[in-house]
Amino acid sequence: MTDGGPTPSFPTSIGTSDETTIRLLGHDLSHDLIGKVGFGELAFWLVAQRRPTPSQVRVFEAVLVALADHGFTPTAIAARLTYLSAPESLQGAIAAGLLGGGSRFLGVTEDCGRFLADTLAGHEGELPGTDEEWDELALTAVTAARAAKRFVPGLGHPVHKSADPRTAALIGIAEQEGLRGAHLRLFEAIGRVHPQVLGRTLPLNGAGVCGAALADLGLPVELLRGFALLARTAGLLGHIAEERTRPIGMDVYRTVDRNATYLSPESD
Numbered sequence: 005m006t007d008g009g010p011t012p013s014f015p016t017s018i019g020t021s022d023e024t025t026i027r028l029l030g031h032d033l034s035h036d037l038i039g040k041v042g043f044g045e046l047a048f049w050l051v052a053q054r055r056p057t058p059s060q061v062r063v064f065e066a067v068l069v070a071l072a073d074h075g076f077t078p079t080a081i082a083a084r085l086t087y088l089s090a091p092e093s094l095q096g097a098i099a100a101g102l103l104g105g106g107s108r109f110l111g112v113t114e115d116c117g118r119f120l121a122d123t124l125a126g127h128e129g130e131l132p133g134t135d136e137e138w139d140e141l142a143l144t145a146v147t148a149a150r151a152a153k154r155f156v157p158g159l160g161h162p163v164h165k166s167a168d169p170r171t172a173a174l175i176g177i178a179e180q181e182g183l184r185g186a187h188l189r190l191f192e193a194i195g196r197v198h199p200q201v202l203g204r205t206l207p208l209n210g211a212g213v214c215g216a217a218l219a220d221l222g223l224p225v226e227l228l229r230g231f232a233l234l235a236r237t238a239g240l241l242g243h244i245a246e247e248r249t250r251p252i253g254m255d256v257y258r259t260v261d262r263n264a265t266y267l268s269p270e271s272d
Contacts, residue, residue, distance in 0.1 A: 044068055047234065052223055059181035060221055066177050067214045070170045071232050073239030079104045080243045081256060087244050088253035101240040102233050110236060114229035115157035117215030120187045121225050131186055142193035146201045158191060158212020159198060170210030174217055185220035
């Protein structure tokens, strides 16, 4: 942490500032970055500590768009109702929506990326070269997960029960940009073979394909959930902005409150 001198030194390339400049990623924020670097590129750069290529930026921003919002979900309702009760605390409303996502919802992006990365790390020898070989690896992974009574992340969706429209779109973009790597190929293979093990066909969901795409970009698996939160923050801000101009939170609250049935704690 220090250079051994009398004054402690804490090196960082993320950001520092003095009276006249703000340094970020080794650049002058005011002259080198503002108006010249997009937010998606900057977010990638901050986490990966390397500037992404245009192809990487396109795939990364496609992921952020895919994860930004998914309709009038419980997390969006939580944000709206929290803002309704405490409009002076915007951060509370955002936090309510983000924390309400939990692991099964906003955590799928990280969970899927980790599952794929662990499977690839445990594979001995060269990576598969054909769809048949990818299917064999996927079948082994899904079978092991089923035997351990663990969910295979990235499968199933409560709304898109046949196919999630985001999945094919993101795989297509990655293919166009030459970034359809091992994680996406394994994810696609899981989609082909899982019915053999699970006994039913489930769609490859958008949160899962986003985890695969982010892992193929070389981003740290343990931070993939953060990108889902980053994207969803934009969606929650949109819901809160709409709540200000077209409020529905009170109607939602009244509907729930008036349809609640009180039960004695002693009742079954």
